[in-house]
């Protein structure tokens with residue numbers, strides 16, 4: 226999917242919500258455990274109930290890898306289900322990969338070609354030759370970790386390197402990479418106060434913003450400081466939506482939570498006009 230197509234979907238749905246599919250078998254409704262593939266059964270119901278309220282889904286691969294080969298099969302079924310039934314949805318493999326060049330190429334093939342995701346999250350710390358292999362794929366997006374939502378973000382990301390915070394070095398340097406037009410960046414909703422300065426460096430790049438809901442980030446603050454003229458935001462909520470209920474009504478409860486966020490997003494989008 227191109228960035229222009231993503232922006233068009235945001236305006237059509239009046240939403241820049243990304244729903245995180247972080248499936249933990251200890252948290253899903255018990256009746257689904259009788260299904261042959263409980264993870265996929267859960268995802269399918271969540272997706273069918275919420276697809277009209279969001280523009281993106283983000284399975285975090287850790288939640289699938291934790292279940293071994295069965296988990297990987299559930300991930301594959303989930304992305305195929307999305308691509309077949311909801312081709313206008315932007316898909317994010319939250320895998321936080323990155324390695325020496327030939328290995329990064331294999332990661333990119335795995336997520337873009339084999340699984341068919343639109344984007345993958347990548348850690349920037351092995352540098353240019355670890356990121357550019359992902360950028361070589363047409364109409365696929367590489368989402369670099371810039372300033373993450375967790376407390377440990379302050380361990381390294383805000384430290385000065387050549388008189389500039391490391392996360393700013395990541396933003397400035399990555400803009401020079403071949404294929405940089407397909408870069409997006411992760412900035413935590415818990416770091417909203419940094420967004421004005423981030424926007425001075427990358428005025429129009431899309432930001433994937435996790436950390437609203439369970440982690441305490443505030444949607445209005447993210448929009449106030451982080452929204453660009455092309456919207457430029459995908460705000461993610463995982464636990465706050467998918468675990469709204471663990472009863473039979475779980476998918477409706479998830480849709481209600483998603484709608485609450487979508488309504489707030491509509492108000493923010495109206496301010497752009």
Ligand SMILES: O=c1ccn([C@@H]2O[C@H](COP(=O)(O)O)[C@@H](O)[C@H]2O)c(=O)[nH]1
Pocket residue numbers: 245247285319372373374375411412413435436437438439440461462463464465
């Ligand atoms: O800085 C980051 C980068 C990634 N994440 C991931 O996003 C979701 C957040 O889940 P919630 O349940 O909405 O808190 C999860 O997959 C994280 O691994 C992040 O939180 N912060």
